[in-house]
Amino acid sequence: MAEPDTEKFYQDADKYWKEVPATVDGMLGGFSHISNTDINGSTKFLRQFIRGENAKTKSHRALDCGAGIGRITKRLLIPLFDTVDMVELNPDFLNKAREFLGEHADKVEQYIAKGLQDFTPEAGRYDVIWCQWVLGHLTDSHLVEFFKRCKVGLAPDGMIFVKENVTSSDEVDKDDTDSSVTRPRDILVKLMMEAGLKIIKEEKQKGFPKGLYDVIMFALT
Ligand SMILES: C[S@@+](CC[C@H](N)C(=O)[O-])C[C@H]1O[C@@H](n2cnc3c(N)ncnc32)[C@H](O)[C@@H]1O
Numbered sequence: 001m002a003e004p005d006t007e008k009f010y011q012d013a014d015k016y017w018k019e020v021p022a023t024v025d026g027m028l029g030g031f032s033h034i035s036n037t038d039i040n041g042s043t044k045f046l047r048q049f050i051r052g053e054n055a056k057t058k059s060h061r062a063l064d065c066g067a068g069i070g071r072i073t074k075r076l077l078i079p080l081f082d083t084v085d086m087v088e089l090n091p092d093f094l095n096k097a098r099e100f101l102g103e104h105a106d107k108v109e110q111y112i113a114k115g116l117q118d119f120t121p122e123a124g125r126y127d128v129i130w131c132q133w134v135l136g137h138l139t140d141s142h143l144v145e146f147f148k149r150c151k152v153g154l155a156p157d158g159m160i161f162v163k164e165n166v167t168s169s170d171e172v173d174k175d176d177t178d179s180s181v182t183r184p185r186d187i188l189v190k191l192m193m194e195a196g197l198k199i200i201k202e203e204k205q206k207g208f209p210k211g212l213y214d215v216i217m218f219a220l221t
Pocket residue numbers: 013017027028029065066067068069070071072087088089090093114115116117132133134137138
């Protein structure tokens with residue numbers, strides 16, 4: 001993708017998310033009804049890497065990137081990890097998360113209000129870094145740099161998971177409403193490779209309504 005006017009790209013996204021209600025429906029653009037299918041698909045995908053005799057990584061600490069109010073933290077990560085950190089652009093969503101997570105809120109160690117383009121995970125801190133429905137808010141070069149910093153943020157044997165929409169054409173789709181892009185799978189993979197990541201497994205999310213973008217889950221080291 002050609003780098004858009006970077007400052008405006010981020011400012012417009014910031015403006016957009018400030019107006020979005022701090023609800024699951026707000027996080028999913030009116031598609032809260034797909035949340036269960038999403039979480040079930042993610043749980044099945046993630047569990048194989050952290051449970052059982054073939055597990056590759058540990059389940060001590062996870063990071064939820066672009067965490068919103070904690071939809072994923074609450075239903076995917078808290079049940080599987082000892083502690084979770086959340087990093088999210090909009091501080092209002094993080095404030096809401098404390099209430100949304102309810103009795104589970106004490107499992108969240110850090111609420112970090114930052115754009116991923118400005119965020120550096122502490123070196124060696126995370127067994128799993130989960131990035132979902134947020135990476136289209138980063139420019140290509142910021143995404144590559146972010147992936148590199150995530151690699152440094154992994155604990156020994158740690159893994160990065162990416163779950164994102166992909167276009168079915170070769171073209172990047174730009175959304176001027178929320179100021180994001182949707183990349184074709186091959187461009188997303190190219191950026192992962194540029195960052196020195198390796199794909200361990202890749203799977204398409206099943207069971208979403210027709211008419212939505214395909215959603216692919218990647219397990220990376
Ligand atoms: C589509 S929502 C998804 C939220 C969450 N990942 C989920 O699946 O429930 C996108 C989230 O990314 C956040 N966001 C947007 N741009 C961001 C950026 N540059 N850095 C971090 N978070 C960002 C938004 O505020 C919003 O909470």
